[in-house]
Amino acid sequence: MDTIASLFSFITTPVSWVIVQFHKVYGALFGDDSGWAWGLSIVSLVVLIRICLIPLFVKQIKSTRNMQVLQPKMKAIQERYKNDKQRQSEEMMKLYKETGTNPLSSCLPILAQSPFFFALYHVLSSIASGKKIGAINQDLLNSAREAHIFGAPLAAKFTDSVEKVTALDASLTDVRIVTAIMIVLMSASQFFTQRQLMTKNVDLTVKTPYMQQQKMLMYIFPVIFAVMGINFPVGVLVYWLTTNVWTMGQQMYVINQNPTPGSKAQDAYLQRVLKSVTSHGEVRGRTRRKMVKAIVAKGSDRNDIERKFITGLGKLGLAAQEDGSVAKSETATAEAEGGQAHKRQQPKRQTKAKRQTTGATAGGAKEAEPAAAGSKTSLQKKDAPQDDQPKSAGKPASGSSRQAKSGQRKGPQRPKHPSKK
Incomplete structure (x- = not known):
């Protein structure tokens, strides 16, 4: 542990120095050994770090907006290669490269916080072990070890033994209750932040790998932090809970003032x-x-x-x-x-039974029309004068009423030539 801490002293020393400076301010108000003085020093450290990360957050917002502009092109690629997932992924990556968009940019703030998180963890672990680190001298070390938040020392963990907690002048029950509540709040705030992004600020008409990634993070991150949280000192839990609350508030502001198109x-x-x-x-x-x-x-x-x-x-x-x-x-x-x-003015959609009834009525009307036309024609023929009927030469007109023989045309026949009689 000492070897690792020495390798990362370029991070732990600035972090411990910042905490000491904030402690001087809050110690004058609440007392040097007060848990509020040390706890608020950690909260102030979070606020300072997040202010420094605002440029990264702006870059994250721009990248998110670029992803939104690409939504129609992504949808076209999905429809074109819907049966070829490999080609679809290749075309997506090609589109990201051409437009300079990074779908993983949403993780930038978390990655940027990791060194500070690591440094604070080692600072608090050193305090729990009674070892000086960075800008924290022996007097500050003793003061930090005596500081309690709701009965739990800043350096205590959920997994600590009774002997270790007793050495920090605390009760194991108090430590586990406080750490359990903070772990639940930390995981819940992480989940709510991701869920707020997925349900309110995403265009759900287009499904992209970016959306799948965010959905995965929504469920995985809270579980990871809940499992890891039992090994975090109380001070680290204060740090992570504060940064989650900051992220949640910052995201709510962005969603309300600059929402995603189509969301x-x-x-x-x-x-x-x-x-x-x-x-x-x-x-x-x-x-x-x-x-x-x-x-x-x-x-x-x-x-x-x-x-x-x-x-x-x-x-x-x-x-x-x-x-x-x-x-x-x-x-x-x-x-x-x-x-x-x-x-x-758009007509209402008819039911199936009504369409069938209408179709049957129309069919009956169509069948009735030829029958009526036939009746009308027969009446016209019946009423027609006899002089208009064609007659065969040399034969009575009654021959035309007989049925036509096989192979002959039906209807009135033309008269034969006299030479062919």
Whole structure:
């Protein structure tokens, strides 16, 4: 352990120094040996690290947006190679390479936090073992060992023995209750963060490897952290729970302010914008105008949610402008009303029994028409004058009423030439 800690001293020393600086501030308020002073120092360390990781988070958002732009192309590849999964994967990877998109970019913040997590783990493990590390001297070491959070020492673990917990002046029951609650909260916050992303901020009309990856992480990560959590000191659990809560809040803000096109979050966002336009007659807010501007620029490539928003503006007698604002437009109102009228004029689908009844009635009518036509023709023939009937030369007209012999044409025959009698 000492060898590993010495190899990573370039990480543990800065982390321990930052904790010491925060402890000086909170120690003046709560006391140097207070668990709140050390606990808030760890929370402040998390906040500082996450602020430093904001550029990576912005890069993650951009990569996510690139994935959203590629959704139609991904869907086309899926439909084209739906029977060849290997070719489908190859075409997907080719598309990622051409556009410079990395589907694994969502893991960047977690990977970037790993060194700090490792450093904090070694700092707290050294405190539990009574060893000085980095910027923590003997006085600070003794103070940290006496610090408790809800009765559990910062350096205690769920798997610690009774003797070790007693040496830290604590009860094993208190340690296990506190650590169990923190592990559950840590895993639940991890799961909720991923689930929020999958259910609200993803276009579910297109299934991609990216979505499958996110779905897998949603179930795997909470289990991993729950299993690993029993070996984490209380201080590390405070660190990880804080970073999960930060991630969850940060993601909620992004979903509410910049949702993914085609997602449920976009539908809710545009409904809020439409409600605001109804109340104030204009698009308020720079972010909202930017969103409306992007929808106008899409033109015919808008998704169903965006078309619904444009139609809603038309019902209000408004039309979205290229700069993201709205203006009164009678044309938009007419188009919205015309679309509704056309939709109302569509015939209802008949039941199978009704279609069969209608078909039988139509068939009977068709059969009745030739019969009626035949009757009409026979009546016409019956009523016709006798002079109009063709007669055979030298033979009475009654011969035409006899049936035609085999091989002869039916109906009236032409008179034979006198020389052939």
